[in-house]
Amino acid sequence: xxxxxxxxxxxxxxxxxxxxxxxxxxxxxxxxxxxxxxxxxxxxxxxxxxxxxxxxxxxxxxxxxxxxxxxxxxxxxxxxxxxxxxxxxxxxxxxxxxxxxxxxxxxxxxxxxxxxxxxxxxxxxxxxxxxxx
Amino acid sequence: xxxxxxxxxxxxxxxxxxxxxxxxxxxxxxxxxxxxxxxxxxxxxxxxxxxxxxxxxxxxxxxxxxxxxxxxxxxxxxxxxxxxxxxxxxxxxxxxxxxxxxxxxxxxxxxxxxxxxxxxxxxxxxxxxxxxxxxxxxxxxxxxxxx
Numbered sequence: 001x002x003x004x005x006x007x008x009x010x011x012x013x014x015x016x017x018x019x020x021x022x023x024x025x026x027x028x029x030x031x032x033x034x035x036x037x038x039x040x041x042x043x044x045x046x047x048x049x050x051x052x053x054x055x056x057x058x059x060x061x062x063x064x065x066x067x068x069x070x071x072x073x074x075x076x077x078x079x080x081x082x083x084x085x086x087x088x089x090x091x092x093x094x095x096x097x098x099x100x101x102x103x104x105x106x107x108x109x110x111x112x113x114x115x116x117x118x119x120x121x122x123x124x125x126x127x128x129x130x131x132x133x
Numbered sequence: 134x135x136x137x138x139x140x141x142x143x144x145x146x147x148x149x150x151x152x153x154x155x156x157x158x159x160x161x162x163x164x165x166x167x168x169x170x171x172x173x174x175x176x177x178x179x180x181x182x183x184x185x186x187x188x189x190x191x192x193x194x195x196x197x198x199x200x201x202x203x204x205x206x207x208x209x210x211x212x213x214x215x216x217x218x219x220x221x222x223x224x225x226x227x228x229x230x231x232x233x234x235x236x237x238x239x240x241x242x243x244x245x246x247x248x249x250x251x252x253x254x255x256x257x258x259x260x261x262x263x264x265x266x267x268x269x270x271x272x273x274x275x276x277x278x279x280x
Contacts, residue, residue, distance in 0.1 A: 022189070027188060027190075043176055062199075063201070064197055066188060066195050092186045
């Protein structure tokens with residue numbers, strides 16, 4: 001099992017955190033990550049309108065033949081996107097959310113909806129996903 | 134738990150919806166039918182554009198198979214000729230292989246009853262397959278899956 005990357009977007013859809021979690025993660029420019037994060041945010045909003053029934057969460061998982069994208073939409077509007085191999089069955093999104101609460105939200109210098117700069121959260125995410133740089 | 138099939142949409146390669154059939158209507162639609170068709174296709178198109186950027190560099194570009202939208206799932210496949218089939222369904226206990234087979238079956242019926250039909254114009258505006266042999270056949274197939 002392997003995780004490829006983690007993205008986090010703010011309430012408005014702006015990318016506030018991204019990190020590679022594998023040496024096979026494609027090397028993208030910062031602008032590419034920003035574009036991906038905002039596009040996903042928009043797609044989740046569109047999916048709530050485009051489905052034939054009501055869905056509160058929108059997209060929670062995208063399944064492809066070789067990768068999966070698991071999405072956690074929190075009540076505060078923050079969204080976590082974890083890209084992983086197709087054989088990953090239980091992505092640790094809740095653990096990552098808990099780490100977010102501990103190492104980002106409880107940081108007195110962190111401003112809500114701003115990009116995350118602290119290394120401690122990144123190291124915690126890498127520990128949860130079993131990645132060693 | 135029986136499957137619940139909500140609807141089936143089939144698109145041409147340029148995004149025109151050729152077939153849109155609702156089998157189970159859960160809630161009154163909040164957008165117009167044509168608007169919804171465009172939203173669904175646009176969502177899939179945007180996702181397919183993003184996926185190669187996220188997949189490992191050493192593998193082939195990923196093929197989109199399904200999107201989980203609790204309480205239902207969107208299953209999709211694209212034929213080599215560019216027809217995109219989209220099926221909204223709610224099913225517990227079904228594997229992806231089951232749905233790959235089912236989408237393949239829908240494509241077989243589409244090819245047999247529509248593409249190979251000499252009366253159908255593939256470039257005609259709107260498609261026009263709502264009330265035809267294909268429609269009757271696909272309804273029978275869908276109903277058999279819901280049991």
